[in-house]
Amino acid sequence: DTGVSQDPRHKITKRGQNVTFRCDPISEHNRLYWYRQTLGQGPEFLTYFQNEAQLEKSRLLSDRFSAERPKGSFSTLEIQRTEQGDSAMYLCASSPSGTDTQYFGPGTRLTVL
């Protein structure tokens, strides 16, 4: 499968724990986006990377959230001190330069108990 992949697909954690998700974009896609989707809503933008540079962060991304893309390939999203309100589907998307089209991964569903 040469599409966007995400790991894990599901994560259940207790409130206050830290979690980390990984996204592997389509090879040679230099743009990478993270979105959050809650039940019954459309995806909401969280952050954007062009290669290894994080160029934009949404106000939704509190200081408990951090994202990295150290070598301009895969990306990680970490949530510290999780809260029940963090429960959602976290989607990653990638896009090649010169096009607007974004390809989504299957998402990581986070449940905070």
Place this chain on the structure above:
Amino acid sequence: GENVEQHPSTLSVQEGDSAVIKCTYSDSASNYFPWYKQELGKRPQLIIDIRSNVGEKKDQRIAVTLNKTAKHFSLHITETQPEDSAVYFCALSGGYNKLIFGAGTRLAVHP
């Protein structure tokens, strides 16, 4: 910030009928308008997109129209089939090409 309103939130049609979903927006700087289909538990899949330099685009049973003056764009599905049942999201591009999504339309096609 930019906002996209999508209507209706649910749509129920008989197989073979047409379905139309409409989205309105406020930021006239947007120039890319994709539509995604999301089946239960699956990733959003791009089904069609349109750029601001054209008014209409068609791909088999799916078409999208864009009215930049009125700031709305619509998805048209003809000859609907049960496998068209899903949630459909409109979106538009913001800064750095991030996508701003509507709230979605749950389409049910009844045999």
